[in-house]
Amino acid sequence: MDDQVEVHFQTDLGEDWQVSESYWINTSSGKTELQDIILQHLNKQANLMLLLNGDIITNSLEEHMRTQGLSTEQKIEIWFSIEIPPPSSLGEIQHDDWISCVQLTSQGCFVSDYGGFLALYNENQEEIIKNQIFSHPIKSIDFNENSNLLIASSKTGDIKIYNFQENSLEESAFSHIKHIEKVTSNPSGSMWAVGTYSGEINLAKINEETANIRDGTKKQRLDKFNIEINQLNLPHTDCITGLKWPSLDLLLTSSTDHSIMAVDLETQSVISSILAPRSIQAFNVFENNIAAGFENGLTQLYDYRNSQKIALLEGKSWVRAISMKDLYIAVGHENGNLRFFDRRSVKSPLHTIEAHQGKVLTTDWLNSIISSGGSDSIVKYHTFS
Amino acid sequence: MADDSSDEEIKVRIGDIPLSYYEDLPIIGYGIDGKAVAKVVEGDALEKHIAKSDDPEWWRTLTDHLNAKKVKITDEMLEVIRKIRQRKSFGSDFDPYRDLEPEAKPQISGFGTDVMPPKRRFVPSKWERIKIGRLARAIEKGWLKPKLEKKEEVFDIWADEDQEEKPAPPKWNLPGNAESYNPPDEYLLNEEEAKEWEEKEPMNRESEYMPKKYPNLRRVPAYENIMKERFERCLDLFLAPRVTRPKINLDPDSLIPDLPDPETFRPFPEILQMKFVGHEHSITHMDFLANGEYIASGDSSGEVKIWESQTGKCLESLKFKKRIYWLAWNPIKPLLAICCGKNVYLKSFECSDKVSIDYAEAPENQLATWEWKDDEVKIKMRKGVRKVIWHGKGDYFATLCKRESTSKKVAAHSLSRFQTQKIFSKQSKGDVKSIAFHTKKPLFFVATEKNIMVYNLKQGVLVKKFKGLENPTHIAIHPSGDHILAACEDCKLLWYDYDLSSTPYKTFLYHKRELTYTHTHKRYPLVATCSLDSTIHIFHAQVYQDYMQNPSIIPLKIIKTDGEPIQCLFHPKQPWIAAVIGKEISLFI
Incomplete structure (x- = not known):
């Protein structure tokens, strides 16, 4: 018995x-x-x-x-x-160059690539917008649904801010900073943080007073605004690999100098700092949790309030992208695998899919849809429903 | 007189064996008829005493052990014994003094006579006593010393010869089961095996002896090969000189230096994580931008590519007409120096910010001509350029033209003044293999086939010469500036201490084939070497400011590569290493 x-x-x-x-x-x-x-x-x-x-x-x-x-x-x-069911494919979109960034929004999916193209696809993967906004690779984009403003930065350091209205993008501001790696907007969409390769973090906002004035007799007619840039004095010494702005006065940053910092923007001071064992290559934030992916394949979960380690996700291939949703974490790797973890049980992944032929470079999660872009120039959609 | 001994018949025939052998036995031996002869039993002390008191004739009784009987001594025998003791003849009719005069004079003893007086008459001499007393006193006081006897010197005829003891011959192997007279069945050869054994030449046989089985030891015949084997053994001992080697009783593990665990030195590159794929021909050289953002690589077909080091994305590609030999990023600004044919191109790329070098009238020069074209500068040399290196401040760079005349092989160029000049009027003879700038001081290193010359750039003189090299392929200067590493074709990595000696401070012979490159990390205490044996060796090399403390160099990791790495470079900021292997660059993390 x-x-x-x-x-x-x-x-x-x-x-x-x-x-x-x-x-x-x-x-x-x-x-x-x-x-x-x-x-x-x-x-x-x-x-x-x-x-x-x-x-x-x-x-x-x-x-x-x-x-x-x-x-x-x-x-x-x-x-x-x-149980989260195994992800099923919803379709894919082919681009001409490596995908640098995907962002799922209620307006659709914004995609940028290394060819300088910015595209918007609706939920049926139909192209709404596709423009080459830079002649150089777009490194990072961020669309804010509150202000309907989209910021895009190129590898050479150009920043463009677009106003998204009725399925069209209108360029409203332009600036240049050297070697931009990451951009993010604040929750209201009125300011942006720009991280560079050298470790600088700049706060950008549209300066309407110093706008360019179109030639003419009437000075009221404004064309493009300038972007006012203020540098934050943070002790990062190397490439900024992650920027998240979860609340108006809190900015979270990660860098390849092994550090993660929580910055109080009111006082412009670091309120907490985490020293990771390796250089942080992928970064994401959900609620109070930070996920930091390293080049050795490991992903560490931290609580940024007390700088405590929560869990360690095992892996062998370079972590390129992380997205988080509720209790679930998606980790994109150098070998093209996309692995899904449950935060309550991180010993082994729930599901692993061979998402891309090459490296996974970016991933984003909205509701039950997860999109990813890789070095095979394809944007893939998966769903868990 | 008859000989008694011949009459006596000895009953016990035991030969010369001592009687003590029979002490513990009841017999005394064996008689002529082969029967045991019993011992004559003598009583113990008590019985002897009783017999002594009872028998008045007891003292006449003797035991003849050899004949195992008791003998009584007669009066005649006693008379004989008495006469023998008196040293007289014991025969009744024998007169020993028959030749002498019957009336001899009585002998007089004393001085002057042949007869010494008896001892009882001896009176010690007074003068002798005094003399002896004197001598004894002199010996006691140390006045009188015994004369040392001069020993006769013996000449050692063999003194000059080596009298080393010859080592004992090696022992024969003990016989195994196969050599037994009754070996187990599995050792016996069946017919086929026996036939095969016999057909084989003796030297090719697996065992020299064919196992045979005998029912018992008695049936084992004499060993037929004994003479042959003995002879061969003697021949071996004669022909093979034997030397005693002192055996050192050492634990082999104690000879291995006690190195710390490599885990304690993390991070260091360990596994392959990324490949930079895109070149169609084998890559000849690559270089990291000073901040590690980009990698530039050139191949044998003349193609130069700029890669984003973080992702492995090729951002720009440029085609030259001839093979690219060397590439070097300026350490201050994103300006790439490219060696292609006879030209050195200075070029910046859009992805890495454009650096404009304004046109200027370059002074005329025999060694090189400076040309401006679009946004690049071309420095045309007289012969093919093989290497280009930048000075740490980013203004000067040096080139190596292998086919130039000896003094013009190495030329220095100034970016701010657009000038080219040979570094020294006299340079050492021999082929220049590698060149390097000192990281801090105005020193220039030139590695030839056998030496590394150190020239002072300000004074223009040779200040030091390092020896002990064998065809160096590449030299690297440690960021501290006090140490020089040379990768050589004889599989050695030589570590020179600038202030210590002109010979290598340490030599590492870890690679199996010639080394191709060596590099030191600028931030981490790491050193790497790569070789044609398809390995990259990573060392922990901590250098101290204190001159009294030796650098600690600890091997950490051997990375095996897919092909033969011709170059390995550390990332300027991260503990990563990139290696050029064929048409790819592999990044190890």
């Missing part, structure tokens, strides 16, 4: 999904049996992900208990959630 163990099921899915009773379950039961018990109790249909102390249950309960050193005499708690 098999051993039995008392199991209590827990979830954060809501009141409808709560299982109040404890069950005596055979230790030989696997994921299917456990899932059937929960679903039978709840009278629902779903694919569940079951976790035992952060370890996804894939084999029999007995094996997981043995590896974790748990005894049948004690009550164990199994945490369950809706």
